[in-house]
Amino acid sequence: MDSIFLQHIQKRVSDWRTGGYQGAERETLNILNYIRRVSFLHEPQIEALETYVFLKEIGGNKPSLEIFQSIFSNELDLMRALGISDKEGFELAYDKNKGKKIDLLLKDKFGDTDYANQVYALTMGSGKTILMAVMMLYDFVLSYYHKDDERFAKNALVFAPDTTIIESLKEIKTFDYAKVLPKEYQNIILNIKYHYLENTETPLAPIGNYNIIVSNSQKIILKTRRANNNATLRLFGDRNELEKREIENARLQAIRQLSQLAIFVDEAHHSYGKTLEGTLKKTRQTIDYLHENTPLVSVINLTGTPYVKNEMIADVVYHFGLKxxxxxxxxxxxxxxxxxxxxxxxxxxxxxxxxxxxxxxxxxxxxxxxxxxxxxxxxxxxxxxxxxxxxxxxxxxxxxxxxxxxxxxxxxxxxxxxxxxxxxxxxxxxxxxxxxxxxxxxxxxxxxxxxxxxxxxxxxxxxxxxxxxxxxxxxxxxxxxxxxxxxxxxxxxxxxxxxxxxxxxxxxxxxxVEHTLNVEKRGVVRVKKVLKDIIAIQNGEPSEIKIDFNKFKPEDYQSYVSEGGIFMSDGVAGYQEAQATRKVYDKNDLTFYEIIGIINRYTHLPCIAIEKVMTGNGKKRDDLTKEVNEHPALIPFVIQNILKNAYQYEQKTETVEEELEFTKQYPFKISIQQGRNKLVVYKENEDDNGRLGFHINPYNFDSADEKDLFKYLRQVLEPSEAIRDVYFTGGVSNALHNDFYFEYWSPEKKRIAQYFPDFLIETTGGRFLVIETKAVGEKADYETNKKSYTGELAGITNEVFAKELGFQDFQSVNKNFEYKIIFNALLQQEQIKLFEQIKKLSN
Missing domain, CATH: 3.40.50.300 (P-loop containing nucleotide triphosphate hydrolases)
Structure with missing residues (x-):
């Protein structure tokens, strides 16, 4: 069962997440939102990272004991959380040494460290090594932009329990940082120096900041001197042993010189002793030794086993368990x-x-x-x-x-x-x-x-x-x-x-079920795109701009309050429609220069030119100031007229060629409900080993229609040399990973949206067929809207038809692309029709 401490922290992190990470640094917001968009990390890794950021930026990077004490508003709840029964608590309430006894209980639970000491418990396979690396990168980016902020680490030391773990920790250096860091921060990681201390002979010479040191704890740990009964050894010492100790001391000395050091302890249960009551092991002593010289930023412990004798380790702030x-x-x-x-x-x-x-x-x-x-x-x-x-x-x-x-x-x-x-x-x-x-x-x-x-x-x-x-x-x-x-x-x-x-x-x-999408073959297509540029050209002299102030009607801009409701009349309740009952007056106290400044902000005319416009239209400074302060709506009236008369607008269009890629920023993870997992198809699970399809692996289909159609297309098109490939592109509807989409007016969203088609068939002749699959029940509304459409935006009511119109805009400059909607792709008759169309396309 999760501890009260853990439950409280996760509740606060959840609220902070829901509130849009309020209070976080600008760089932090960019990193967290980027990580969410790219989807490279497991959800537990993201939640753990959010906890780490929250405790650092919102919680102030405090020791666990301080955070625990701040949870409780009264002493009784604090004692209950410490495992004290109500009876013991009542007796303790009258004990003159109550404060000391509670302090002892708190120190027994959390220790007496004055640095942040946190345990992140993630089960095996959930990516603790990558999580550790992302935490370091976050710290390095934030410390780069906030150099004097001691919450952020500039150096990192990783303790591993043995050499096997060191081997696996090399992933810290090799994984693709572009999956977790926005482009604007990626230059910072070029400053990172990696030091893997794999044996006792490896020297350590960190340079400046941004060092990551990975070591088996035995290679830098404090050593206990033992008496030696051999007189010769006592006098001269064992040369090998002395050399090793010299290197170890040099390593510790080098590490102690590093500023703003964060320590990461992998498989941290090793450093918590065999029981919660036991003394901490050598790793802990070494950590405290380093902290004595240069205060540590934090100690982050990662483990898959956060329980000792069926009791959760007190410092656990995030838990993702085996079940x-x-x-x-x-x-x-x-x-x-x-x-x-x-x-x-x-x-x-x-x-x-x-x-x-x-x-x-x-x-x-x-x-x-x-x-x-x-x-x-x-x-x-x-x-x-x-x-x-x-x-x-x-x-x-x-x-x-x-x-x-x-x-x-x-x-x-x-x-x-x-x-x-x-x-x-x-x-x-x-x-x-x-x-x-x-x-x-x-x-x-x-x-x-x-x-x-x-x-x-x-x-x-x-x-x-x-x-x-x-x-x-x-x-x-x-x-x-x-x-x-x-x-x-x-x-x-x-x-x-x-x-x-x-x-x-x-x-x-x-x-x-979590799946990782990987690239099997890079998917790209070259298309033409129309770029439109609206150019504003200033017309003549400002004094020639005419504004008819007689057309300004203050009542058109008048604010008012309407009243309506359900009222009794002759004993019967009746609804009365809302009607304007009173005006709301809005008066200002703007100066002439403030008025001119507002107009300049929206028209981009120089202030002197705006004054010439006003003078040329019979408005002196005092008159304009008085009228605007009485009727503030005069300002937008003036702005609209200046924009209408001061500029002439020209539209320039240019057709360019562009390469669209279907396989950007891979691999990344998706999570599928168990009931829909049958729609995920892996290449290696297919009976045939055909050349078509699977530019990414696996394909995650939205419907049985899509899955069945893909299998049919692979089967019937495989022998045709005229077919270069079949891409299922509809499973990745994120522009960060897939460039192949069309913009269209969405009648459901009432805005421009992105449409990612289901399939793209490429022929060797440079021709393409875009295929969209839909359920048969969607056909009637589509056909009705298509017949009634007269070209007006308001006439678009069906999403399927709206997407087709979006494709037509694209097709107007890409004549080598055709479009096909299939309603009920499971029907053999529809599949045969599609096959015939593809044959014509490839001839």
Whole structure:
């Protein structure tokens, strides 16, 4: 269950989001709105980033303890939130040491740090590394524009628990920043210097600001000196050890010199001790040591496991849990299988049969599905697991070269291990000892099996859930194979670390499915576009501009109040229409120069010229001032007449060629309701491997009509050499990602809108057919409006017909484009008609 602290913060962040991020810096608004438009980040990543920004800019970047205290208006609610019963609270109310005791409880809960220390808890697969990178970029941009604002970091240090995590954290440097930063801020990131401290020999020499340092915490952590009984070592010391310590001290010294430093702790549960009551580990001590010299901007902790002994860590400000990850389609649905009283060989046989029967070698996003076997020791793997597994595989005709062994005595397989989640890897059975837990991101891993009981209970949790990261359309379910003993351990660890259980995960259903749209082939088309330019040319001398002041009628601009309503008359209630009952007078006290200034603002005539206009039309300074102050509406009357007579307007048109792209700013994410997920089609799931279609993958159709028509077009047009390609463009109706749209007058929205057609068919002869699919029920209104339309804007009443008119404007300069609306694309008769039209087009 989420804490009161977390619930309060998220309520405030939600209100702030709904209110349009009021109070945020201008650069922040640009970044947050850009991120929302591009849709590269998962929704949980965006929510976590919003929380980070809110606590920094609106909350003042305060320590958690201060924020917690500010939540409660009275002491009783504060004590309840601290877990004090009403009876204990009543007794404490009369205790002379009440204040001290409450302070002790608060410090026990949040610590006594005087810097912002926040925990962001996001389940595996939800993108903590990218989130960390975006937080840094946001800080760097804001610190660039607000150099003296100490809320924003100019440098970042990332603590990782081990070298495996460091490898995965290289994504901070390699991901495409253009997906989260508007163009005007992208030059700032050129100043970033990256320092990955992968071993004890790597020196650290940060330069200036905008440094990102990523290190295994052991490489810069404070060391505890131990006495050495060897006299020689005491006198001279171990040279290697002394050199290492010298480097470590130099690293710490270099980091302490950095200004406005923010620290990010990955897999942060490592630094919170085994229990909430336990002392913090070395990472925490190092953080406090750095803070003593140069105050830290903040410490941001990221973890997937925010619970310790089934109690949420106090500093959690954002939480997106394991169950939510499955529900939103970010993680696979999972089936956890328990095997009781089975022999080891029988256990392996059951696993191989289930895995191979369910997944086999059917590729997912071009990758072979994989299963990871976690062994308790290298000897157990080599003497028991591997021989039995290979024997079972041989008996079933599965090639044993699909097996990969990786542990500290098989480091020669390291490169093969890190390329497992690629299309070129042929390995499917992965045997591990002490590898493949935190930080291992392998989406094609669909099953995990724990062979024997490991030494650590938390290892059961970390290893068995590695296979939950989503892949493709996320219809693939994961399998976790456990012995009875490990099953009980996993259930216990789920309750302790996720406040969940095996039974809940087994029954958790997806409500939405998240898909990442990727570019398969760049889609572009060259078109002609008419550019219109309205040019205003000044006519003659200002003194020649005539204004007929006799035509000014103040009553035309008069403000008034109308009254109407339902009134009683002869005992009967009747409605009386609103009628003007009194005038509202508006008098001003403007000077002549203020009046001239207003006219200048709207006409762009020089002030001296405006005075000449007034003089030439018999209006002296005092007369004009008096009349305007009595009738303020005289000002717009004068402006309208000057614009009408002072300028002549010319329209210049120019036809230019432009390249429209269908594949801009990819990849990005979409979220689809589970019930509509059948309309999402992946290229690799299609029976044929045709050349047509799938410029992006997957296609997300709006209707069964669109999906069926696409499959039909691929089938019938595939043999034709005259057809270059078939694009489904209607699934991405965002100009940030898709240039192919037409502007039209929308009768529903009462304004100019953008229309993204469903399909575009391109021929080798440079001709195109635009296709729009509609339900048969929309046909009658479309035909009625088309017949009655006389050319007037007011006569456009049907959206389908309005879009067709928008295309006709485009077609007037692009004669090589044709247009076709299909009502009820499921009908074979309509499909055949379309096919005939395409054949004519391509001849």
């Amino acid at each position: 939510a990850g499955i529900e939103r389609g970010i993680l696979k649905q999972v089936r956890i299988l328990q095997y009781g009283n089975v022999r080891s060989e029988q256990f392996i046989q059951e696993i191989v049969d289930t895995f191979w029967g369910e997944y086999g070698d059917k590729r997912l996003e071009g990758r072979l599905p994989k299963i990871a076997f976690y062994a308790a020791s290298i000897s157990d793997l080599r003497e028991e697991l591997k021989p039995k597994l290979e024997k079972i595989m041989e008996n079933r005709g599965i090639a044993i070269d699909k097996v990969l062994e990786y542990h500290t005595e098989a480091e020669e397989n390291r490169d093969e291990f890190f390329k497992l989640d690629t299309g070129e890897s042929r390995k499917q059975f992965v045997l591990l000892v002490g590898k493949g837990t935190e930080g291992w991101n392998c989406r094609s891993l669909v099953s995990c099996a724990l062979y024997r009981k490991p030494k650590s209970s938390i290892f059961v949790l970390q290893s068995s859930t590695r296979c939950l990261r989503s892949i493709g359309d996320n219809s693939t379910k994961a399998n976790i194979f456990l012995s009875e003993e490990n099953y009980k351990i996993l259930d216990h660890e789920l309750k302790n670390n996720f406040a969940s259980s095996i039974s809940e995960l087994n029954t958790q259903e997806q409500k939405t």
